[in-house]
Amino acid sequence: MSAGQFEVVALEGGARLVTAPMLDRASASLVLMFSVGSRYEDERLGGISHFVEHLFFKGTQRRATAKEIAEAIEGVGGSINASTDKEVTSYWTRVPRDHVELAVDVLFDIVTNSQLAPDDIDRERLVILEELKMYQDLPQDYVHSLFEEVMWPAHPLGRDIGGSLKSVKEIKREDLTAYIKGHYLLPNLVVSVSGGVGEAQARGLVESRLGLPANPNGAPYQPAPPGPSKPNLRLLKKDTEQAHICIGVPAISYLDEDRYALDIVNAILGEGMSSRLFLEIRERRGLAYDVHSFTSKHRDSGYFAVYAGVDPGKALEACEAIIAELRRIADEEVPLTELAKAREFTKGRLRLGLESTNAMASWLGQQALLTGRIRTEAEVVAEVDAIDPARASKVAKRVLTQPLQLAVIGPFDSDSAFRTLIEA
Amino acid sequence: MAPSSEPLARHIRRAVTLVNSVADEAGDEEITPSEIAEAIRDAAEAGADAPEKVRRYLLEALDAVSDGMPADYVAMSLYAALGALREA
Structure with a gap:
């Protein structure tokens, strides 16, 4: 099997195994991905997916403390971590290849044998509450959460992955065990x-370690509501x-044919x-310190957004200039030279991003879990290469003409000028 | 948080900042484990009369630095100390 190839096999109980041997590498990476995340939570249990992820690192029946878990992997020079997202929770480790059995x-020990000791729950609750408070003190980050509240009001997709101070304070041990039982399957x-x-190894x-229930x-999640039909702020x-x-x-x-x-x-x-x-916005007009765009895609919804950090006195002008750029790309076909540059940028970033074994394991695993079909790097590159100016224009028109949604954090008494801008 | 706890909270936050800059690999200067340990010791001294939980979490953080544990791990203990202080 050469680099970039993979195999998917069905395991007992309904789990799936993706293997992508890169036999010239000194490292081996393993990722356990579960289809659970903050969109599976109701409001009372907001943040419970993230809470569970933290608690799995606190101790198991065989490795009683967080330190023993960390030392097992750190001791062979490896690293171990986890992340919670809206639809996926991942646990990963990267070790020297001859220690893959340990990994x-x-x-599997942390996701199947966690102790969930009451003291650990109390301690971790304090940690998460502090993380949430720290996050709320970082306006450049927190504005993204506000934007998602605007996009999906009163829906789990619009809530912070970490939950709210109230929900995290009130989650009980019984909630945690029931949640694990309902999702870690x-x-x-x-x-x-x-x-x-190799695949066989x-x-x-x-x-031999599939100890979770089959x-x-x-428990299902709430489908996303239709996108907002009018501007919101x-x-x-x-x-x-x-x-x-x-x-x-x-x-x-992420299932849409226009995603690339x-x-x-x-x-x-x-x-x-x-x-x-x-x-x-930044170089020519000097309106922002930082400006960039990004997409967020889920199974049945998504958004396209621009973040800008600006001098408060220039905030309205910056918003106006951003809106003008969104409209320009929706109205005017992109020149081929500019499109070709964007294709090379996108392909280059993909290739560089997949150099490490843990990036490759995560990329393949996430596709298998979320879409049920894995595209190779070569397939994605071919799809990107097939995008011409007409196709880019079509998706720009389809997406960027939708009603504008806006979140702002700053020293402003009134939102009326911002409202006028997005409603124009 | 009681006003009398604020100096201790400042010490803990300073230690958190140092640890996070190691975790994020941020900053121009390399921060050494000794500097982090020093900041945590300062917090522990300022918290000599703090609730037992706060002192326990600070000592855990200090042990974690001595044992060469990852920065994230040290940060978790410091957050727990800050949270326990806020609850007191």
Whole structure:
């Protein structure tokens, strides 16, 4: 099997194993991905997916403390971590290839044998509450959460992954155990292994450790509501030195056939120092310290947005200039030279991003879990190469003409001038 | 948080900042484990009369630095100390 190839096998109980041998590498990476995240939570349990992820690192029956878990992997020079998102929670480790059995053992141990000791729950609750408070004190980050509240009001997709101070304070041990029982199931699991380990070896190591229940159905999530049909705005008044702006529109799912075309539009508009927004808003007009665009895609929803950190006195002008760029790319076909540059940027970033074994394991595992179909790097590159100016224009028109949504944090008493801008 | 706890909270926050800049690999100057340990010791001294939980979490953070544990791990203990102080 050569680099870039992979195999997917169905395991007992409904779990799936993805292997991507990169036999020239000294490392092996293992990722356990579960289809659970903050969109599976109701409001009372906001943040419970993230809470569970933290608690899994606190101790198991065989490794009683967080320190023992960390030392098991750190002791061989490896690293271990986890992340919670809206639809996926991932636990990963990267170790020297001859320690892959240890990596498999530790990761399965933490997700199947966690102690959930009351003292650990109390301690971790304090940690998460502090993280939430710290996050709310970082307006450049927090404005993104406000924007998602505007996009999906009163829906789990619009809530912060970490939950609210209230929900995290009130989550009980029984809630945690019930949540784990309802979601940490074999059919919700993809195991992805990449690096200096072959498929047969990986399969042998994983199959003997599938100790999770095989119940067929985990608890479902609420479908996303239709995108907002009119402009909406949320202003948080705060005495910050910069105004933090997140402006965007409802967009598309990661299953949509236009997703790569939207990525190209995103690259043209706001990724990197030669993007339109960077050149126009920052370099030419000096309106922002930082400006970039990004997309967020979920199974049945998504958005396209622009973040800008600006002098408060220039916030309205910056918003106006950003809106003008969004309209320009929706109205005027992108020149072929600019499109070709964006294609190279996108392909180059993909290739560089997949150099490491843990990036490859995560990329393949996430596709298997979320879409049920894995595209190779070569397939994605071919799809990107097939995007021409007409296709980019089509998706720009389809997405960027949707009603504008805006979140602002800054020293403003009134939102009326911002409202006028997005309603124009 | 009681006003009398504020100096201790400042010490803990300073230690958190140092640890986070190691975790994020930020900053121009390399921060050494000794500097982090010093900041945590300062916090522990300022918190000599703090609730037991706060002192326990600070000592855990100090042990973690001595044992060469990852920065994230040290930060978690410091956040727990800050949270316990806020609760007191």
